[in-house]
Amino acid sequence: MTEKALRLKAYTATEETESEKQHVVLSFRIKPDNMVTVYRKKIEGMIFDFDEEEYFDDFSPSEGECIYQGFPEITRSFAKICDFDVETGATYAYWVKTENSGGRITGPVGVKVRDPRVWWHFDKIMDRMYALENAYENASCIPVGETVTHKPLVALFAGNRERLIAATGAIHAAESGPEILLSCVEYLLKHHSALLEKVGIAILPSVNADMREEVVCGLPRYYRVNKNGVDLNRNFSANWEEVGTGYGLSTDDPKCETYRGPYPFSEPETKAVAEFIRITNPKVILSYHALACITGDGMLCAKSMADDENHMQRIKGIASSYSSGFRTKAQDSTSDPNIPYPHCSAGSLGEWSYQNGYYSLDLELWSGGCLDYFADSKKDLTTAEMLERNILLHQNGIVSLMTYLSENT
Ligand SMILES: [Zn+2]
Structure with missing residues (x-):
């Protein structure tokens, strides 16, 4: 400020x-x-x-x-x-x-004053990524671009390169991503090397790294946009020209937190995500959202996918495999089956991924069942203990999805 x-x-x-x-x-x-x-x-x-x-x-x-x-x-x-x-x-x-x-x-x-155990600094994220690359032969870091202020955007790959899950975090600055994703990849490298040989994972943990770091360093309010004031998740070239009015905001208004930018792919971070997807050519794309470092298994998929039954069928299988792992660990017997909701709008990564032939899901915190435990994260009250518990659920969700992908090509 x-x-x-x-x-x-x-x-x-x-x-x-x-x-x-x-x-x-x-x-x-x-x-x-x-x-x-x-x-x-x-x-x-x-x-x-x-x-x-x-x-x-x-x-x-x-x-x-x-x-x-x-x-x-x-x-x-x-x-x-x-x-x-x-x-x-x-x-x-x-x-x-x-x-x-x-x-x-x-x-x-x-x-x-945010807890650095909950909100990881950019340097810590980079250190962890390179430490994993050094410690494990089947892990490697690959630069895919940079941010507005020229912070390097580096992806971490682990395991099989031919069959990959690609996961992005913090495309919205004050949401979830680096803490969950890096902890999950570290866990997979330590405990699931055989599974990683069948299905690998690539992460771009902190897409909106500039503003994420400013939030970590004390910006008190919720931030979505990048350093140029653009909502990166409205900047992709999928129906970009369509003006969205979600949250009562307008995507063509530079003053709004959902501003789509001056033209598709105007932002270096959005370009880096596209490059990341291009080099991973993933079987599934997961994009981590929801506030203050924690997310649930509430799943969103592309709006325009709703009538595409084949695609929807496959997406349902992917979502339910993630959820079954996530919820078993959560001992959540109350929730209904997890059916992805076609909601990702014009200019979003979800919509762009679908239009380019990928299976893509956004993860959000939907309340109900075990997730009530995390409701305080919406108020930026995430504690280190809440985050640790949330990471365990996602570890199990990802292992379950990897197992599913290894059996269903
Ligand atoms: Zn978001």
Whole structure:
């Protein structure tokens, strides 16, 4: 977040120790010999997926506490002040007052201190991928593109290259993906090498890596779009010109969180996904959605697939094999059979995959049965324990799907 006058930004940083302790960094531009005062207020009640940045404007520094007063060190015109006294899970608003500007106060900027065990930093994701490549002969990393800010987008392959599941994560920044997918591939490499010889898996765990990292580093609200403000899951060249109005938003409006972009494949991340699919030529595509690092086995498939009985039949088999593994582990006896819902809209990966002859499913968190346990993830209240439990279910779902694919070519 930026406040224009001082270019004030607030973000979290994580210590590279076992405890991964976090602090908030305030960075701002300032002239030398300028006394600075920092105010902070802990914010209760902000609703993820509902409240916008403007939510913070309602607060005033007089409600906050003074946490710093002095003359900060300046490097290349910028001062950095760290707040070490922060709680994981808490949201804060910060203001900065500078004496030389007549005591002008800049802010507030909001920052949420997220648990780095739940929300993995980009570096951690990359480290894990290359560690698996180094540790296992049947694992390898392949670059498929980059993000708007030139972060590398790297896919991890494990097992059989001829018969693959391709899985993408975090195409929407604040949703699920890297934590589940990397944990699942690590589990498969450790415990299912024979099955991996029959059916491999390739993952592109954090498609929207730029904005994902900003969310990990404290952007308090829910984000879907990439750094250019484009919903990557509306940017594919499948009925792209059709304007969608889901969630009461319009895909041709650059101000909306479902903005489809200026033209199909305008975004480097969308191109990277297409390249990823091209080189994997997968038997099944899985795309992980739902808020705050957790998802269920609620399945969506392409809208235009609804009348294609053959395709639907095969998709049902794929979905139910995943669900049977997922739900056995969840001991979920209450749920009805999982039937994919044709809902992926114009410009989505699901629709584009179908039009290119692939079997593709989005995974969403639908409530009911065992999944009530995860309902708090919608409010950005995912804990490390919830995530761990969710990963176990997906491990079982993927093993079940791989087994199904090994028997049903
Ligand atoms: Zn999504």
